Amino acid sequence: MERGREKTKVFDGSNTSTGRLASSSFLDTLASFFEGRGAFLFLVPALILIGIFVVFPVVWDVYVSLTNASLVGPSARHYSFVGFYNYVRLFRDFLFINSLKVSFAFTVLSALIGQAFLGLALAMISRMEGIRGKMIVTTIVFIAWVIPGVVSGYAWSAVTAQQGLIASILSLFGYKVKYALYFTHPFWVIVIANIWRGTAFSMILFTAALEGIPRYIYEAAEVDGATPWQRFRHVILPLISQAILVDFILITIWTFGVFALPYMILGPGGGRGNAGQIWTLYIYFKAIDNFDIALAAAASNVMFVIVLALIIAYLWSMKHFRRW
């Protein structure tokens, strides 16, 4: 391929063409500099930007986590190397262990169960014929996904307030809400809010996967007399297994990183008894409210390692799964 193109150029070396495309010789003169190796200069801006503002900070974070740095006070300026002390402190910290548990439950319930199941159900329905109004529903689900997280957080804190929408729905069933739900049930409120916010991604992914299944396969199963459940269990499910795996990994990674939504509803403390203090809130809380940036850095490194493992799992699944 590469060689073929070089040959074309050699053939063209006479430069006798007077085509319209060759009329601006200034750009071409300038551009001849970029021929061959020079083209790699095009990579430089991207590498500098990512190197300085993404890769270096992540590496720097590892260094900070090995010191006793603080946001304010004497150890903000002059700090010293303390080895793995912060990691020891981290795993002895009740709040950190709590945030691990909360994050894990939050991810399983809101993403793997809530978003994935609801998304799959909606994708299945949007593939069905003769169902009216499915476009309106999927569009609203999509809009809930694209609204900035801060705005959804604000809306959900109002909806779950003492006189909010959910409280008035509950009162229809005779359940009297005495305090704001985000106060009495902080964890469940962020789980529900995150299902609300993130379902669209799974829905779109599964819709795409279902569209990849040829129609004759459904029809063959129907002719063979399979019930809807059998068709789903033995025909559709195996065919979208890779999509399910990819969806699980990606929504897990994103749910680990969710910040704006729980921050707006519960604040960095994560609500009463830190019941909703997921990992990201813990990091923010330690760094900004407790000024303990070394500990926050250690926590964010542990998180990074876990996310990295998930990303590698994702890349692996892309490589080793044959597409239906």
Place this chain on the structure above:
Amino acid sequence: MVEKNYALTAVIYIFLAVVFAFFIGPILWLILSAFNPNASPAFTLPSHFSLVNFKKLLVPVGNVIPLQWILNSLIISLASASIATGVSILSAYVFARYTFKGQGAMLTTFVILRLVPPIVIALPIMILYKWWHLIDTYTGVILVLSALILPFALLVAESFFRSLPVEYEEAAMVDGCSRFGAFLRITLHLAIPGITTIWLLSFVTAWSQFVIPLMILRNPALMPGTVGLSYFFGEYGRVDFGRLSAFSVLFSLPVVIIFLAVQRYLRRGIAGLVSR
């Protein structure tokens, strides 16, 4: 085609109705309260629709008028999206049209960086920016947001350039164009719809960013809309729901419009996550 299964159809309609109510509830409350002069968390129709909450966006909070935050978002997002798109086009072209050592590893790195949660970068950036004197500067926010969006923009641009046939460029080169000239005049021209999409998606990504500006912008006059909203919400004892909702509606509007416009490309991009 299929004999109608009425029970199943009924279940599906009930399910859709419940899902619809669940998803529209918070959005509807947001819109209703934005036009309600006596807004509260309660879900009620306003006694009369009024724009008084939107007018209040011109009344200062502290020493900043809320509309300023939307303007700040506009400056930050325009700049970050443009830098990220411009830089990504240059390198994506090299990735799509050349083969070199370490290419695969670099692309894999971009995939990884694209998925790293922003808070992992926000914390060290805040410490580093103290030394680099970039706290409370637009330069600082714009640079880090551009870098954050870049891996995504680059991967999309790369697959887009790859999908454009190389033959057009070769034809231009036969006609006397240099390779770079062919890129400028042919490929870039063909890529305009793709580049527009990348720019728009970068723009909305920057627009919604929260944790990074939250940690590096402390001066209320510089905050973008996301941080402004949280500042607005947290700072005062008695929350003015009408004003906050009006601000939220105004702030979400551009994002919703852009996303609905590029929906088709977005769906295709997500489909590409499964099969590559």
